[in-house]
Amino acid sequence: MKADVGQMGAAGPAAGAVMLEVKDVSLSFGGVKAIRGVSFDIKRGEIRAIIGPNGAGKTSMLNVINGFYHPQAGTITYKGAQREKMRPYIAASQGIARTFQNVALFKGMSTLDNIMTGRTLKMHKGLGWQMLRYGPAMAEEVRHREVVEKIIDFLEIEAIRKTPVGKLPYGLQKRVELGRALAMEPELLLLDEPMAGMNLEEKQDMSRFIIDINRQMGTTMALIEHDMGVVMDLSDRVVVLDYGQKIADGTPAVVQADQKVIDAYLGVAH
């Protein structure tokens, strides 16, 4: 396996220009310092893993990139422009998509409608046409349905197209959520524990999808994951957080051998 990893990293479309740069970002909630002066970058086309023990600030980091949280200090540069105060919908319109640790699907809607919602930003026909559901509005709907069907094909979820997502098993819900994020045709895809709670086969499927998305669509990804095997196999570079601080950054092989990382995960004798 280890030999494979090396090849994958080298063969992947990694090592483009820097797409997103996080510099000295600090975030605190009252007295709790969730992130303390973390800096790292994500290069175009790579799979960047963010790992660390529970409470290390990984999800907070994604929320900062997304615009849910506003860091008290530090700057974020995305596609060459330093960001001002960020809102989630602005991040979305700039091509950042996201899946959630606890599935955040629209429970009352079908798989198809969930993924169609991902196309919202690309659909523009106004209320007048929507009221008639005819002409341009319908043409737009059909056009986006075609794109959505391609995603459904890609994720192999044809059979559950019209099922309300609330009724789906957990593994499939995760897959639908990935589909919804893909429907936005993101440039940067943030995956928050895409394999949490999955069995081996589901993990293999999900890993395959992630690699395919990265290779075929050239999507840059930031990945939070606790399954070290998956992280080491999939990612090009890994950043390790612990108690809100960065303790290591580099290729999987480098990070794996880092003494601080081993200490953070296994604990140190005092």
Place this chain on the structure above:
Amino acid sequence: MFYREAGQFKTTYRDDMAVFPILQDRIGLLVIISLAIFAIPLLGSKFFISSVMIPFLVFTLAAMGLNILTGYTGLISLGTGAFMGVGAFACYKLTTYFPNVNIIVWILASGLFSAAVGVMFGIPSLRVKGFYLAVATLAAQFFLQWCFVRIPWLFNYNVSGAIEVPERTLLGLAITGPRATPEVRYLVLLGIVALMTWVASNILHGRIGRKWMAVRDMDIAAELMGIKMLPTKLLSFAVSSYYCGVAGACMMFLWYGGGEANDVFDINASFNVLFMVIIGGLGSLIGSFFGAAFISSLPTTLKFGLPAMGIPITGATAEHMTFIVTGSLIIFFLIVEPHGLARLWQIAKEKLRLWPFPY
């Protein structure tokens, strides 16, 4: 056995996205529409039409409006009665100033005024949700009701303080006022309800409907899909209040034929419509029909139906019986199916697809 979709293949996405993709559904809809247009006016008595069908249709409109807001967008409102009142007064003022324009145009236009008022009172929805929003919309209810009584300009300085519905005609046929027959009023109302149901279904099946449902189900994820909260919620308030406003105008002009708005558009009306939406089914258009039929027509049916069937009860007893029976039926349905009558309907259709086989 008869309700099968086997063999009905869809070859285009357009067919697959139709509102009624199954042939039998389309036939059923046609039958219901033709019954409503022909059978009810021809066979129904004047009393049945004016006390059962007209209230049913008026409340269906209001319930549809509230369902768009509460069922589809997840925002609770207790201002429905007041928004209906705004529609009624707007229609009254419009037809007073421009008596030559057809009243149907003004009924449909009066909704725009309540939409504007609805948007104003919907602004807090960005910050507060659930019960807190319900309380915020209570402000609309009380404030607007105060306006209905204290601003005499609204009711043209009438001594009675009530809306006095003038006679308005279409092609020489009276559709409002004392000379309008129940049949004509019913057919006008039916046309409005059919048109607005069609429009609501179109909106809800498209981009905007999906946005509303996304906000209802998971607002954080919705914002991440690029859905802006404030415009989406305000649009929902606008469309919802538009429907309520038209319902209010229809109520005054096609059902009551005038009356004191303070009594009609009070908090009870708001609660009534909310109950219709909950019992009919949140997030279901057909549920609005079921809910309105259940809450608005059932009391009348019980009150006058039982004596008519030969069960000898006096008016007062019937009144009390109505409360008891309606109350227990509400409890019964909520226990059997907490998701409303619309879900029961859906389950029945599922069962019917397989019948007479169990699987």
